[in-house]
Amino acid sequence: MELYLRVRQACATGMSQRQAAKEFNISRDTVAKMMMFSVPPGYRRTAAVKRPKLDPFIPIIEEWLEVDRLMPRKQRHTAKRVFDRLREECGFTGGYTIIKDYIRERERRGQEVFVPLSHPPGHAQADFGEAMVRIGGVEQKAHFFVLDLPHSDACYVRAYPAAVAEAWVDGHIHAYSFFEAVPQSIVYDNDRCLVAKILPDGTRKRASLFSGFLSHYLIRDRYGRPGKGNDKGNVEGLVGYCRRNFMVPMPEFATWDAFNLWLEEQCERRQLDVLRGESETIGERLQRDLAAMRPLPAAPFDACDQATGRVSSQSLVRYKTNDYSVPVAYGHQDVSIRAYIHEVVIGCRGEVIARHPRCWDRDEIVFDPIHYLPLIEQKINALDQAAPLQGWDLPEEFATLRRLMEARMNRHGRREYVQVLRLLETFDLVDLHAAVTQALQMGAISFDAVKHLLLCRVERRPPRLDLDCYPYLPKARVEKTEARSYMQLLSGNAEGAA
Known part of the structure; x- marks a missing residue:
């Protein structure tokens, strides 16, 4: 640049271009x-670059790449595959680099150009993302819902075990x-949880739950547009930010x-940030x-x-590949099912008959042991092999109570033990556990005693057991008190003092 300036200054002061070329040792054309x-x-x-080895094959390459547009994205020609086919099928003698450069330049020319958008206040964008988390010690995939307000960049994030329609709606509500x-x-x-079908005119037929929402x-x-995440680029970027x-x-x-x-707390903390190009915090723009x-x-x-179903002969209702138990009294009846994100509620004739934690695995059976106790009381021989009772974690006192009942009353003792368990249909396990413990301490091993002690605990009154029902307990004889007994006691004390 310094030489450029000196040459122009010299010519401006009267030096000819011939003399300047000789003086500065450059050509006159320069x-x-x-x-x-x-x-x-x-x-x-001034002219396009000539590629004598590649130019004859460009129409062939273009034909292959045009056909690729109709193929799945992961099943299209790469530069390496184009190079191999040209050498094997067309006798190409050039190198791989010119093929790679040509395809890269072609892809660059075909990239989409976007229009900058402005976002008025009061509107939002929503999407789901995925990330690995550890909940309750179990590593699993979390599907997190993200709602973004593009005007202020404020966001809300909530995680779910699955990205189902209930999660979409529940995320919006929160x-x-x-x-x-x-x-x-x-x-x-155009997620399937939201859009059941895209009609030929471009309108969407919404899913029933989403339409009601x-x-x-x-x-x-x-x-x-289908496959065009940039149409809601703000929330797409926010999904990555959250991850x-x-x-x-x-x-x-x-x-x-x-x-x-914890995620809500992070969203609140983010409102204090000032983003690039903004003078206000997210919270102020919010x-x-x-x-x-x-x-x-x-x-x-x-x-x-919401769905409907029918109770099977094993008192089970199927919902989304999983079976959930209901009380045996509702066997073979039609029921209604309401599946929330964390709970499945089953009803019959307007009454809720069962509640279960929702299972996100497949082909599983979710039992509530209490549902089967009335039937087990009738079919007492099934007590030890009843699948709903397997793995039922009860305090040790219940096993002790069963052992004593069976030792004293044999078969009838097993039935009374089931009757004790059936008290859980009405009372909490904590209260029943306390009543069983008290009955064991008193040696009152029977259903009536446990029930009486449980009612007294709930009603907060002292227990009064009828000992005639428990002949094996030691009895204390208490005679009726009379006035002369006190007189005899007093006279005895007087004689002793004399």
Whole structure:
């Protein structure tokens, strides 16, 4: 650049271009170019690069790559595969590098160009992400729901065992409770939990649960193009942010509720951040979002999947590949099923008859032992082999009570033991355990005694056992007190004093 300046200054003071070329030891053509441009124009290509070995094969390569557009993404030509086919099928003698450079340049020219978007307050985007977590000591995949408010970049994150329709709806409900407001509209992808079908005209046929949810909150739903995550790029980026910042290192919590409570705290802390290009914190910009959003309805939406079923001969109801038990009194009857994200509720004729923790495995049976006790009382020989009772973790006092009952009453003792267990249909295990322990201490080994002690504990009154029902207990004879007995006692004391 220094030489460029000196040459131009010399020519400007009257030196000819011939003299300047000789003076500065450069060609006259170079001097002429220096006088044409005030600054060096740089190298300018006037014709396309000639590739004598590649150019004859470009139509073949283009044909292959055009056919690839109809193939699955993971089953298309790579540069290496194009090179191999050209050598084997077409007699190509060039190198691999020119093939690779040509395909890279072709892909670069075909990349999509995007329009910068502005986001008015009061609107949202939603999506799901995945990350590995450890809940209750078990390493598993968590599906975390993310709701983003693009205007303020405020977010809400909640994790679930599976990304089902109930999780989508439950995530929205908790997000609205977190922000204490409802967005005007939300942008989604075309997840099957939300969209049952995309019609030929581009409209979406919504899933039934999601449609009811939108009707409850009066939200305008919008959808991105299939396979185009950039249509909701804010929440897509936020999913990655949450995975990198909230899920590293691997989260470890005792329960899902504890994990989600921690995630809410992270969302609140993030509102103190000032993002690049902004002068306000996320929380300050969030106020404009909240002002444009609608208030919450009077009651939240019931986020459950509803289904119907029939109780089997083993008192089981099937829902989504898993079986859940109900009381044996409802065998062979039609029931209704409400599946929440963490619970399955089964009802019959408007009455709730069973509640179970939801099982996310496949082909499992979820028992409640209490449901089968009335039937086991009738079929007492099935007590030891009853599958619902296997693995039932009861305090040691129950095993002691059963052993004493069977030792004293044989077969009838087993039935009375089941009757004791049936008290759990009405009372808590803690109270029954205390009553059983007290009965063992008193030596009152029977169902009537345990029930009496349990009722006295619940009603907070002292127990009064009828000992005629327990002939094996030692009896104390207490005579009726008379006044003359006291007189005899007093006279005896007087004589002793004399």
